[in-house]
Amino acid sequence: MQKILIVEDDLYIQALLHDFLKDAGYDITVAADGVEALAKYSEKDFDLVLLDIMLPKIDGYGVCEVIRKKSDVPVIMLTALDGEESQIKGLDLQADDYITKPFSMPVLVRKIAAVLRRSSKQNDAHRTMSYKDLTLDLDGYKAFVGDENIDLTPREFEILWELLTHKGRILTRQNLLQTLWKYEFFGEERIIDTHIKNLRKKLGDADYIETIRGVGYRIDKEN
């Protein structure tokens, strides 16, 4: 299992990252400030570091610099919009990638997967996920029913992905919003209905997605 060090002082975001990435199958360690980060870092080898820039004690730049002296572990920086982004570009970019807040989990997961793939020079075999005659290419964001390529929008793809990773479990609209949308999204939860409708239409007759009235949606367990 690949090991990720999350360095983030906002406990809410820290928890979000922790939960979601653990779900995604990574081994997670967290730190809330620069000093703690370096301490944790020296304790074991990580495959990737997620590093907030604004940190107590030692900021992200500092942490990154120290880490870089010892190793070339991939680093992804988390930046607020205002200016930090351009600073990163201005610096001689010791980080491998960066992502601006607020971000959504799927976007982050994609970046992580991309960076890890690059660094570990794994072959380009795409990760896939299947259900009945449905196949998702998780890296290419493509879906197939049988051999036929179904053209899904990113959002549709992510909803389908999430339902499939939790086969048999009912996901409420809130569940989906919390994991797939940026954590600052304050819109209507009815938006899920519309995406589900569009998904169903594109996926055709075999209606994989069940409605549980008053609760949410589910893709059944295969059996």
Added chain:
Amino acid sequence: MQKILIVEDDLYIQALLHDFLKDAGYDITVAADGVEALAKYSEKDFDLVLLDIMLPKIDGYGVCEVIRKKSDVPVIMLTALDGEESQIKGLDLQADDYITKPFSMPVLVRKIAAVLRRSSKQNDAHRTMSYKDLTLDLDGYKAFVGDENIDLTPREFEILWELLTHKGRILTRQNLLQTLWKYEFFGEERIIDTHIKNLRKKLGDADYIETIRGVGYRIDKEN
């Protein structure tokens, strides 16, 4: 046993929550205002906090803020409909989830289970409950007799669930109404009869549910 702190000034709702969640197997502590809440909170570690927004002395927002400074324990907010809901959305959501009053216990229990699952990172295994050849999948809201999937409506499922968690005990119609319906329901208690009828029909010949004339219904203890 997981520990929940309930902070709610309406004593009726407080009692409801206390009883139902205790039944559901949680270790419950209650507080009726913000100050008491923080006092109780500092006394022991909780796995989850249920927090009403409108509270005497210090309101829910304040309590949440203080708690957040010390820990990232999951918090679920209880809100009245009028405006509070949108306030929550407007705040930078330090809570993990919220539920609007009036709510029903099953809805709340579902949220609690979801939040705890996320935070404690239990695996994705479904919680199930069995009785003779009957099995309930509590996360998927599905029922099975043997291997056969029985298609129950949410209400039917919840009634069956409640009867099974109290195997051997007679539940009156009032009992069921109080725990499964929103606490503002003022309809006929005869509605239970109809749901029981439909349940029996769907569950088939083996009649799991006994009628205790003049009292209520029961599912017998296994032996």
Added chain:
DNA sequence: TACTTTTTTGAATCTATTATGAAGATTTGA
């Protein structure tokens, strides 16, 4: 047995939730 009370039942009605199409807003990519 006759009478009362309670439960069961099927059908009718009502309601809340979901599905849907279309319009408007936003984002993305050229």
Added chain:
DNA sequence: TCAAATCTTCATAATAGATTCAAAAAAGTA
């Protein structure tokens, strides 16, 4: 910057499920 794609909201229609009702059946009682 503009155009196309996608996301989001909204109003309306469709419908599953919840609830009520009234009559029949069953259980208890004298």
